Amino acid sequence: MTNWQIENFLNIRDGRLHIDGHDAAALAREHGTPLFVYSEPRIRHNIARLKQVGDNVNCGFKLCYAAKAMSTMGILRVINDAGCDLEVNSGGELWKALKAGFTGDQINFNGLSKEVWELEMAIENEIYAIQVDSLYELSMIEETAIRLGRKANVSLRLVPEIESATHSGLQTALLTSKFGMMPDEAFSAFAEYKDSEHLNLHGIHLHIGSQNPSSDVYKQAFGEMFAVLLRVYRETGVRLRHINLGGGFPVNYLRDRSHAGEFPREQLEMFSADFEPAEAIREAWIAVRTKAENENALDLLEGITLLLEPGRSIIADAAICLTTVRNHKQRPLSESKIQNPKSKIDADFWLLTDAGFNLLLSMETYKWYYHLISAERAGEPHETPYKVAGPLCDGGDVYFDIEGHGRLPDHRLLPENVEPGEVLALLNCGAYSLAQASQYNARFLPAVLLTKPDGSVQLIRKRETFEDLKANDL
Numbered sequence: 001m002t003n004w005q006i007e008n009f010l011n012i013r014d015g016r017l018h019i020d021g022h023d024a025a026a027l028a029r030e031h032g033t034p035l036f037v038y039s040e041p042r043i044r045h046n047i048a049r050l051k052q053v054g055d056n057v058n059c060g061f062k063l064c065y066a067a068k069a070m071s072t073m074g075i076l077r078v079i080n081d082a083g084c085d086l087e088v089n090s091g092g093e094l095w096k097a098l099k100a101g102f103t104g105d106q107i108n109f110n111g112l113s114k115e116v117w118e119l120e121m122a123i124e125n126e127i128y129a130i131q132v133d134s135l136y137e138l139s140m141i142e143e144t145a146i147r148l149g150r151k152a153n154v155s156l157r158l159v160p161e162i163e164s165a166t167h168s169g170l171q172t173a174l175l176t177s178k179f180g181m182m183p184d185e186a187f188s189a190f191a192e193y194k195d196s197e198h199l200n201l202h203g204i205h206l207h208i209g210s211q212n213p214s215s216d217v218y219k220q221a222f223g224e225m226f227a228v229l230l231r232v233y234r235e236t237g238v239r240l241r242h243i244n245l246g247g248g249f250p251v252n253y254l255r256d257r258s259h260a261g262e263f264p265r266e267q268l269e270m271f272s273a274d275f276e277p278a279e280a281i282r283e284a285w286i287a288v289r290t291k292a293e294n295e296n297a298l299d300l301l302e303g304i305t306l307l308l309e310p311g312r313s314i315i316a317d318a319a320i321c322l323t324t325v326r327n328h329k330q331r332p333l334s335e336s337k338i339q340n341p342k343s344k345i346d347a348d349f350w351l352l353t354d355a356g357f358n359l360l361l362s363m364e365t366y367k368w369y370y371h372l373i374s375a376e377r378a379g380e381p382h383e384t385p386y387k388v389a390g391p392l393c394d395g396g397d398v399y400f401d402i403e404g405h406g407r408l409p410d411h412r413l414l415p416e417n418v419e420p421g422e423v424l425a426l427l428n429c430g431a432y433s434l435a436q437a438s439q440y441n442a443r444f445l446p447a448v449l450l451t452k453p454d455g456s457v458q459l460i461r462k463r464e465t466f467e468d469l470k471a472n473d474l
Contacts, residue, residue, distance in 0.1 A: 002378075004256040004371055004427055006317070009042050015379035017425055019320060020451035025375040025423040027449060028322040032463060033423065034355040034446040035322040036434055038070075040078050041453050042318040047082045049277070050249070050310055056282035058289075059304050062128075064108055066247055066311030067093045069431040074450050074460025075315070076100035085128075087309040091118035098125060108244070108309065110157070110207075112137075112179060119144045122152070129155045129242070131205050134181055138189055138199075145198035155203035155244060156186045160224040180206065183228055190236045201238060203307070204228050207246030210312055213273035215280035221245055222284040223291065229304070230297055240304060247310035249277045251317050253428050256371050258382065259409040263369075267407060271369050277313065281306075312431040319430030322375060323355035325422045326391065348387050348411075351418055356390025356397045358440040360426065360433050364396050367407035370426040372399060377415045377422075385411030386418065392441050434461075442469050 005011045010019055017024040020039050028035050047063070054061030064085040067076065071093055077100050079086065085106040088094045091114075097107055104125040109118075112133035122130050123145055132138045132154050145152040159180035181189075186204065193199050204225060208217050225243045232238050250273035254260055260268060292301040331348045362368035373382060388399040401408040414424070437445055445468075448461035 002256060004373065006042075006255075009039060009045075010320075010427070012379045015377060017320075017373065017375040017378040021455065022451055022457060024320065024322055024425055027457065028324065028375065028423045031447050031449065031459070033322050033324040034359055036319055036429075036446055036448045037322065037451065038075065038315075038319040038430060038448065038460075039451045041451070043075070043078055043314060044082045044453070046314045046318065047079070047084050050308065050313065051083075052276075052278035053281045053306075053308060056278050057285045057306055059302055059306055060242075062242070062305055062307045064106075064307060064309045065314050066309050067097065068435060069311030070315045070319075070433075070435050071096055072434065072448055072461050073100055074448070074458065076102070078450070079314075080106075084314075087311075091115065091121055094118065094121055094125075094127070104128070108155075108307070110309075114140075116140070116144060119152075120148065123148055123150050126150075127153065129153050129203060129205075129244075131155055131157045131244070132181075132189075133157050133179065135185055135189055138193065142193070142196060142198050151198050151200055153200045153202055155205045155242065156181060156189060156201070157205045157207075158183055158186055158225075158228065160206060160221075160228075186228065187231060187235060190232050190238050194236050194238050201240075203240050203242035203244060204232075205244035205246070205307075207309070208248055210248050211250045211270055211273065212248045213250060213269045215275045215283065217248075218245065218280045219284040219287050222281075222288045226288045226291055226301065229300060230292075230295060233297075233300055239300065242305040242307050244307035244309065245281075247308060247313065249280070249310050249313035250274065251312055251428060251431075253369050253371065258413055259369070262401075262406065262409045264406050277308075277310070281308075316431035317428045319428075319433075321355055321359065321370075321426040321429045321433065323353040323424050323426065325351045325418060325420050325424065326354050327352035328418070328420055331387075349385075350387045350389065351414075351424075352389055352391065353424065354391055355426070356392040356441075356443075357394070358390075358392060358443055359437045359446065360429060361436040361438075362432055363399065363408075364394075367401075367403075367405075369408060370429045372412045372414070373425050373427070374415050374418065375423040375425040378425075380415040382413045382415060384414055384416040384418075386414055388412045388414075388424075391443070439464075439469060444468065 064087040065079045066087045087108045089111045104127040107127040108129045110131045157180040252274040254272040292298045329350045357364040390397040444464035447463040450458045450460045
């Protein structure tokens with residue numbers, strides 16, 4: 001069994017890639033490519049795994065899927081039906097959440113540039129918490145609530161300077177990041193607004209970033225949050241109702257280790273990170289409980305609800321992107337590579353696919369790694385190196401390291417003699433792919449399929465047409 005296979009989900013049958021028992025290449029032939037295929041059973045499995053956190057803490061627990069990772073309506077309905085709440089980052093995501101059947105008390109609203117109409121929608125729907133990014137925004141929320149004659153539920157987002165060994169673009173708890181307010185600002189806000197007739201200051205929130213390779217950061221984050229919780233109570237008398245630790249649990253993008261030797265150590269540790277969220281939070285809870293006992297403040301800790309807002313760890317490994325090889329060519333190696341004794345090839349063989357960074361933006365912006373296999377010949381040895389690239393008019397629209405910094409493999413390994421027409425599959429690409437996709441080069445956004453627990457396949461997003469390319473043009 002190859003390392004990328006996941007039992008009862010993603011595996012090889014008759015030499016071909018299958019997802020939840022469905023022949024991936026056959027789905028591509030039927031629906032065209034590029035094509036995203038999501039697994040409802042895998043999404044439910046990942047939610048159930050994260051819900052185990054609640055069994056490891058002696059307080060309330062609320063799991064909220066981060067809609068920014070993927071917010072197609074069909075996916076949102078699955079999330080809701082699986083008993084998971086939601087975190088949104090815009091009025092648009094909030095509107096979609098409500099249309100998908102979420103109620104206000106299931107929803108947190110993040111974001112740092114909220115407009116008045118977004119605040120109005122949040123307040124009118126009595127959402128669980130508006131996560132406040134600044135003192136200015138807090139005053140804006142109060143003004144909006146006064147005008148509406150309502151009371152807004154809020155929590156304050158802090159930036160306590162916690163660094164993790166993830167990608168710099170995914171760091172969100174540093175003073176240099178754009179998010180949140182300083183702890184002292186939060187204390188002054190609780191003191192100033194605790195008696196407001198139009199604000200319920202219920203909680204505090206931080207997010208330590210995404211794809212965190214070490215579980216230790218959760219212990220540090222929980223400790224920082226408890227210190228704030230305790231100080232708020234002692235200085236203002238306010239008993240907070242919830243603490244929100246955000247998400248950031250990693251996905252193992254390197255289950256298959258064929259390219260592991262090509263990554264720098266930090267990159268390798270980030271892409272191969274793999275720990276149990278329940279265990280990480282259990283250790284953090286034990287450490288914080290000890291602090292609470294020492295401060296004679298256990299009642300504060302046991303009276304709260306712990307919130308988590310994972311996105312990647314729910315949706316990333318639940319999807320594949322199927323793409324067809326549309327063209328191929330051969331190039332001679334550069335003189336330096338010809339003379340390199342480590343080189344095992346005498347020419348570069350290029351494969352040009354129909355899936356570019358308009359669909360997988362992180363592969364360009366963050367040099368993110370998605371394992372690539374042949375969907376039609378998944379059982380054959382993947383030992384032949386290819387330069388693989390997408391269809392866009394950018395030199396950076398490639399699946400390999402074009403910068404020479406080692407942040408992606410130099411080549412991708414596939415079976416020998418790959419020809420145009422063969423269907424390939426990118427794995428673990430369910431998060432931040434279609435959510436960030438664009439019509440760049442006037443390319444159609446792809447269809448999305450959802451495999452169901454009953455063995456059926458449902459179309460949850462249609463492929464765009466020519467009319468969609470000009471739908472909003474005047």
